[in-house]
Amino acid sequence: MMEHEFKYAVIGGGIAGVTCVEQLSALCPDDKILLITASSVVKAITNISKVTSILEDFCVVEKPSVYISENCPNVTVKQTRVTNLQAQKHKIITDEDEYEYGKLCVCMGGTPNIISKNCSYVLGIRDTESVQEFQKRIANAQRIMIIGNGGIATELVYEVEDCEVIWAIKDKSISKSFIDAGAAEFLLPQLSQDKQSSTGSAPTKRRKYTIDGNKFRDIGHGTGTALGPDWSEGLLLKGLDKISHNVKIEYNVEVEAVMEKDEYRITLTDAEQDALSVWPVYVKLTNGTVYGCDFVVSATGVTPNTETLLKNNKFEVAEDGGLKVNDKMQTNILDVYAAGDICSAFWNPSPTWFQMRLWSQARQMGSYAAKSMVSHTRNQDILMDFCFEMFAHVTRFFNYKVVLLGRYNAQGLSTNYELLLRVTKGKEYVKVVLKGGQMQGAILIGETDLEETFENLILNKMDLSRYGEDLLDPNIDIEDYFD
Amino acid sequence: MVIRTYNEEQQYLEKISSCAWKIKKGFVPNMKVEGVFYANDALEKLMFDELKNSCHSQGFGGFLPGMKQIANVAALPGIIGKSVGLPDVHAGYGFAIGNMAAFDMGDPKAIVSPGGVGFDINCGVRLLRTNLSEKDVSPVKEQLAQSLFDHIPVGVGSKGVIPMTAKDLEEALEMGMDWSLREGYAWAEDKEHCEEYGRMLQADPAKVSMRAKKRGLPQLGTLGAGNHYVEIQVVDEIYNKFAANKMGIEHKGQVCVMIHSGSRGLGHQVATDALVAMEKAMKRDKIEVNDRQLACAHIRSQEGQDYLKGMAGAANYAWVNRTSMTFLTRQAFAKMFHSTPDDLDMHVIYDVSHNIAKVEEHFVEGKQRTLLLHRKGSTRAFPPHHPLIPVDYQLTGQPVLIGGTMGTCSYILTGTERGMQETFGSTCHGAGRALSRAKSRRNLDYTDVLGALSEMGILMLILIKF
Numbered sequence: 031m032m033e034h035e036f037k038y039a040v041i042g043g044g045i046a047g048v049t050c051v052e053q054l055s056a057l058c059p060d061d062k063i064l065l066i067t068a069s070s071v072v073k074a075i076t077n078i079s080k081v082t083s084i085l086e087d088f089c090v091v092e093k094p095s096v097y098i099s100e101n102c103p104n105v106t107v108k109q110t111r112v113t114n115l116q117a118q119k120h121k122i123i124t125d126e127d128e129y130e131y132g133k134l135c136v137c138m139g140g141t142p143n144i145i146s147k148n149c150s151y152v153l154g155i156r157d158t159e160s161v162q163e164f165q166k167r168i169a170n171a172q173r174i175m176i177i178g179n180g181g182i183a184t185e186l187v188y189e190v191e192d193c194e195v196i197w198a199i200k201d202k203s204i205s206k207s208f209i210d211a212g213a214a215e216f217l218l219p220q221l222s223q224d225k226q227s228s229t230g231s232a233p234t235k236r237r238k239y240t241i242d243g244n245k246f247r248d249i250g251h252g253t254g255t256a257l258g259p260d261w262s263e264g265l266l267l268k269g270l271d272k273i274s275h276n277v278k279i280e281y282n283v284e285v286e287a288v289m290e291k292d293e294y295r296i297t298l299t300d301a302e303q304d305a306l307s308v309w310p311v312y313v314k315l316t317n318g319t320v321y322g323c324d325f326v327v328s329a330t331g332v333t334p335n336t337e338t339l340l341k342n343n344k345f346e347v348a349e350d351g352g353l354k355v356n357d358k359m360q361t362n363i364l365d366v367y368a369a370g371d372i373c374s375a376f377w378n379p380s381p382t383w384f385q386m387r388l389w390s391q392a393r394q395m396g397s398y399a400a401k402s403m404v405s406h407t408r409n410q411d412i413l414m415d416f417c418f419e420m421f422a423h424v425t426r427f428f429n430y431k432v433v434l435l436g437r438y439n440a441q442g443l444s445t446n447y448e449l450l451l452r453v454t455k456g457k458e459y460v461k462v463v464l465k466g467g468q469m470q471g472a473i474l475i476g477e478t479d480l481e482e483t484f485e486n487l488i489l490n491k492m493d494l495s496r497y498g499e500d501l502l503d504p505n506i507d508i509e510d511y512f513d
Numbered sequence: 514m515v516i517r518t519y520n521e522e523q524q525y526l527e528k529i530s531s532c533a534w535k536i537k538k539g540f541v542p543n544m545k546v547e548g549v550f551y552a553n554d555a556l557e558k559l560m561f562d563e564l565k566n567s568c569h570s571q572g573f574g575g576f577l578p579g580m581k582q583i584a585n586v587a588a589l590p591g592i593i594g595k596s597v598g599l600p601d602v603h604a605g606y607g608f609a610i611g612n613m614a615a616f617d618m619g620d621p622k623a624i625v626s627p628g629g630v631g632f633d634i635n636c637g638v639r640l641l642r643t644n645l646s647e648k649d650v651s652p653v654k655e656q657l658a659q660s661l662f663d664h665i666p667v668g669v670g671s672k673g674v675i676p677m678t679a680k681d682l683e684e685a686l687e688m689g690m691d692w693s694l695r696e697g698y699a700w701a702e703d704k705e706h707c708e709e710y711g712r713m714l715q716a717d718p719a720k721v722s723m724r725a726k727k728r729g730l731p732q733l734g735t736l737g738a739g740n741h742y743v744e745i746q747v748v749d750e751i752y753n754k755f756a757a758n759k760m761g762i763e764h765k766g767q768v769c770v771m772i773h774s775g776s777r778g779l780g781h782q783v784a785t786d787a788l789v790a791m792e793k794a795m796k797r798d799k800i801e802v803n804d805r806q807l808a809c810a811h812i813r814s815q816e817g818q819d820y821l822k823g824m825a826g827a828a829n830y831a832w833v834n835r836t837s838m839t840f841l842t843r844q845a846f847a848k849m850f851h852s853t854p855d856d857l858d859m860h861v862i863y864d865v866s867h868n869i870a871k872v873e874e875h876f877v878e879g880k881q882r883t884l885l886l887h888r889k890g891s892t893r894a895f896p897p898h899h900p901l902i903p904v905d906y907q908l909t910g911q912p913v914l915i916g917g918t919m920g921t922c923s924y925i926l927t928g929t930e931r932g933m934q935e936t937f938g939s940t941c942h943g944a945g946r947a948l949s950r951a952k953s954r955r956n957l958d959y960t961d962v963l964g965a966l967s968e969m970g971i972l973m974l975i976l977i978k979f
Contacts, residue, residue: 416727486632486778489728490785500575511576511605513633513868513890 033106035130036064038403039122041112042137043067045389046370048098049396050135055102057404063105064129065098066112066122112138117343117363133365133403136339136353137396140332140371140387145177146288151311151325155182164327168193171324175313177285178329179206181388181425186329187277188221188428196321198280198313205427207386210439212451213432213473216459220428221277283315288326332387334372348374357414358406359399367403369395382420382436382470382488390423420488421471424481433481436471436488437463443470452502460502467495483509519568526580534560536584536596541803543588550583550598563604577804582609585803591616591623591812593877593884599891599941606632607806610890613939618812618872618883624800625817626809627784627791627824629887631868634783634824635831636741636775638914638942639707639864640925641839642761643846643857645768647747653849654745660849661743664841677733682726682830685733686718689829693836700860703836705903707864708893709871711832713825720823721779722786729779729830733837741774742916743838746923756909756927760862770846770859771923772838773916775868776831783827787820812885821870828869835864862925863912867892867942875937886937894928894940902928913940 038054038061040047051065098107114123115134122129142154155164168174171193176183179199187197197204203211204218294312295303309322334352339345346354346362352374359367370392375385385391394417405412423434440447440463447470450462458476462469462484468491472484487494494501501508525540529549534557536548552560563578577585579602586608587596594615602611607628616623650657677685685692690711693699704710721729748767751757762769776783791810795802798811810816839861843854850857870887877884895902895911902911910927917923932938 413723413727416731419727482777486781489778490632490781492785497575503576506576507603510603510610513605513610513631513636 034128035062036106037061037132037407039064039066039129039131039134040137041066041122041134042139042370042372043069043107044137044139044370044392046139046372046392046396046399047135047137049393050137050369050400051098051105052102053397053400054404055105057400059104061104063102064131065105065107066124066129067107067109068111069109112338114341115339115343117366120365131365133367133407135359135367135369135396135399135403136361136372137368137370137392138335138339138372139392140334142328142332143330145285145326145328145330149288149290149311149326151290152288152328153325154328155186167325173309173321173323175321175323175326176329177313177326178331179204180329180331181205181208183327183329184208184427185425186327188275191275194276194278196278196280196323198283198285198315200282200284202281204279208425208427208434209432209473209475210461212453212461213459213475216453216455216475217428217430219456220430221275223275280315280317280319283317283319285313286316287314288312289314294320294322332371334374336372348376350374358402358412359395360402367399369399380419383418384421384437384441386421386423388423394418420485422485427475430475431477433472433474433478435474435481435484436469438471438473439463440465440471450499450502452504462502464494467493469494479509483512486512517568519565522564522568532600536580536587538587541581541584541588543801543803544584545590545592546587546595548580548583548587548596548598550580550602551600552598552602553600556600560602576604579603579609579611582607582804583612585807586612586614586629588803589614589616589624589626589807589809590800591620593617593620593882594937597936597939599936599939601890601941601943605889607804607808608887608889611941611943612887612889613891613936614887615875615884615937616812616887618885621811621813623812623885624809625812625820625870625885626807626887627787627820628806628808629889630784630824630870631889632781632784633775633777633868634780635828635866636780636868637708637773637831637835637864637866638916639772639835639839640862640912640914641770641772641842641859642862643768643770643859645846645850645857646764647766647768649850650745650747650768657745657845657849660845661745661842664845677730679726679730682730682733683718685833686721686726686826686829687716688712689716689832690836693833693840698840699836703839703861703864706861707832708866709828711829711836711864713828715822716825716829717822718826720819721783721826722823725779725782725786725823725827728782729776732777732779733830733834741777742771743842744771744773744923745769746771749922753927757925759905759909760912760925761858761860762862762925769862770842771914771916772835772842774831774834774838776827776834779830780827780868783820783823787816787823790816790819824870828866831866832864863906863914865892865912865914873937875933884937886939888939890942891939892942893938894926894932895938896928896930896933899928899933899938915941916943 040050043065047065047067051063054063098105108124110124110126112122112124116123120131122131144152144154146152153164153167168190173194173196175196175198176187177198179201184205187195203214205214289312291308291310295306298306307322310324311326312320312322313326314320336345336347336351336353343363348354353361353368353372354376355361355368355373357377359369361368371387373395394415398415402412420436421434425432437443443465447463447465450464452460458478459473460478460480461473463471469484469487474480500506525537527535527537529535532553533549533551536550538544538547550560560580564580567578579598582604583596583598583602592614597613598609599611599613602609607626608614614629690699690704690707694701694704746769748762748765748769751762751765788808791808794810794814794816795808798814800809802809810820843859846857846859847854868889870885873884873886874881875884892913892915893911894913897908897910899911906912910929913926913928915924915926926940928938932940
């Protein structure tokens with residue numbers, strides 16, 4: 031095959047794309063594989079620590095693109111932007127060249143939703159480049175506003191030091207997409223604690239990486255790769271003032287308007303103008319309050335990056351904007367697969383699994399898509415990877431370990447379920463969702479040591495009704511009991 | 514089930530020695546033999562407290578006290594000898610953990626029960642020695658720990674040391690450590706120092722369900738969470754120099770590595786599948802038990818045989834796991850100390866299983882019989898001269914590895930003739946295990962949390978009241 035023909039191609043150098051490429055390379059060491067990435071860094075998952083069979087704690091390394099070629103000799107990496115896809119001809123067209131593929135996996139991720147696209151004081155924070163930008167700006171900030179209630183907003187609120195933070199969320203409780211109101215209540219006190227210094231020197235069960243200080247070649251906005259689990263590690267996220275945490279939360283609000291200094295001043299009376307404390311930007315919330323701050327962070331989710339692909343190809347798109355994929359990670363277009371944030375899982379999932387745009391799922395999908403592509407080439411049967419049997423995610427919020435299993439917020443269970451709860455202030459929060467006596471999901475905050483046991487109970491589908499509330503009795507060694 | 518007062522219950526219990534209690538027939542219905550449990554003063558108190566608490570709450574289903582579980586097992590068809598509670602016995606699913614029960618293979622009514630093996634089939638302990646000392650390892654403790662973390666566990670699909678495919682899994686289920694040996698992950702002598710030589714011959718991968726295999730594949734070669742561990746240990750005290758020397762332990766301060774792991778998700782699924790199948794068959798075969806969790810089948814029935822073959826497969830899988838971790842540990846150490854595992858003398862001292870069912874020959878009242886032994890949370894402890902233990906341990910007896918928990922020591926014991934007589938060569942499995950663990954009583958406080966949750970409009974909320 032010539033330099034422009036590849037058996038397999040992957041577009042996107044984020045977690046999904048890189049995992050896919052590495053898996054392909056391992057399965058087909060003799061085939062030519064192409065990775066196209068707009069960013070000069072790629073995410074390489076090099077060390078995975080299995081917490082339980084499905085839960086993984088892993089680290090992400092940002093390395094120059096050449097890293098992939100070094101470790102996978104049959105992979106060619108091109109740092110360029112895809113301008114068009116002619117799927118019928120199996121052709122990828124980029125800024126610089128054209129490539130033909132046998133099978134393609136698109137892992138182009140999503141673009142951050144920014145509440146106010148034109149204001150230079152509003153920063154989206156979703157990818158590596160925006161984090162760098164954020165780091166620069168926070169050094170000179172006394173007060174910032176964070177809009178958004180997801181994982182990144184939650185982590186950011188905790189990580190920022192020496193700067194006042196106004197956190198505006200549209201829900202009644204923080205981190206709504208991850209945890210319930212009860213767990214939110216449990217975590218809140220951490221925001222008034224001094225932030226503990228990171229335990230950098232103790233041996234870690236996973237390798238820790240920090241963002242490489244290399245300069246990025248700027249190809250254009252919105253082409254950076256998404257953040258991995260340790261994105262804030264090692265970054266100096268300190269502002270000007272000498273206070274550890276100063277967070278004010280505004281609940282049930284959305285942003286009504288973002289105004290730069292002069293724009294806002296005009297709306298005020300003379301007296302008000304005189305009394306006004308001067309900030310570069312002002313945000314008016316739907317509850318009427320106006321906050322001035324140095325800049326605004328918009329961590330309000332992403333929109334799948336499908337624009338380029340949809341130009342010339344009739345992909346089926348889901349309501350959330352992602353490309354629909356079946357249980358083999360295939361789109362409706364022949365030989366095109368999709369994985370990660372760009373896709374929307376459109377198969378009939380196991381009762382305890384659902385899609386969430388997280389790096390853990392990006393990795394699982396990237397890996398499975400690769401296996402799927404290879405099995406189709408070889409005309410072999412393939413079974414879905416077991417990770418799609420049960421939702422599982424582990425992360426850290428406010429310095430607590432947070433484990434989410436199955437339908438941890440009783441998602442999709444409507445009524446007719448039960449909750450078991452065990453809380454020790456400042457130590458742990460354990461919530462179990464039961465339906466028909468079977469465990470459907472759980473939230474574990476703190477070092478509970480229960481994740482493997484609960485994963486087994488969910489997967490075993492055991493009838494737990496005879497235990498009732500005793501299931502969470504701290505005097506019973508439940509991990510041992512079901513051993 | 515009859516509800517009695519604590520005093521009434523005590524009528525059935527009799528102390529027969531300074532560290533043993535008898536559970537008389539009648540403690541629970543249908544006991545075919547008596548029960549016995551071994552406990553010193555401290556453990557005895559815990560056992561009786563557990564019983565007392567259960568009497569006060571009027572014996573609702575849920576978690577039965579260990580004593581009752583031992584007695585319920587004594588009511589199973591075909592049981593021979595006694596239902597034995599080893600010193601660390603505590604509540605478990607069906608059988609208590611630390612409960613040994615033997616069934617007469619010659620009795621057509623004798624049963625096999627997955628609850629008597631446990632979910633984590635062939636959870637066990639392996640001990641490696643090294644020729645390093647504490648003073649070699651202390652200065653580089655953290656780097657060594659990191660090195661171990663880096664090598665173990667290994668995920669499927671990553672560029673790990675031990676790649677595993679579905680085909681490898683099939684072979685591992687069938688061949689156990691022979692697979693590892695063939696692939697180059699084990700030393701030939703490792704097998705010698707492993708129960709069953711690391712492979713149960715009756716294993717049949719066809720009796721392990723697809724779901725179990727799917728659960729097992731991502732976990733092959735991985736450690737697991739909870740009470741599983743790879744621990745770098747230092748010899749603290751040597752009580753029997755002769756036995757220690759036979760194991761290659763020469764001096765205090767010698768560094769060893771203990772691996773505690775099992776079959777995890779795969780074992781869980783094999784057990785779950787069997788429990789479901791057996792529950793269905795019990796009506797057909799007219800088997801009655803005191804506790805639904807004691808689902809069982811006649812040993813010679815289809816369900817019984819299927820389970821034993823599947824269990825053997827899961828056991829093989831667990832041995833492959835421990836072997837893979839042995840391999841990775843050897844690599845980690847070799848890298849750390851710029852040497853080879855051979856030069857570091859990293860041999861397997863022994864590998865014991867403490868969640869397994871085995872067919873063994875024992876003498877019962879002077880007659881030799883073939884028995885099916887269920888050891889759940891219980892370790893085999895064969896005496897000197899037993900044909901099934903390795904040549905180099907013939908004079909000392911089988912090494913028995915008792916893993917500690919965080920903060921407690923581990924122990925190496927050897928099997929004795931007395932153990933053979935009293936408990937069919939079985940002993941406990943965990944050091945420092947007691948009913949109420951060192952986990953301090955938690956101060957539960959959920960008034961704020963409750964308020965927040967009720968706003969969510971949840972229909973039913975069950976709380977723990979403590």
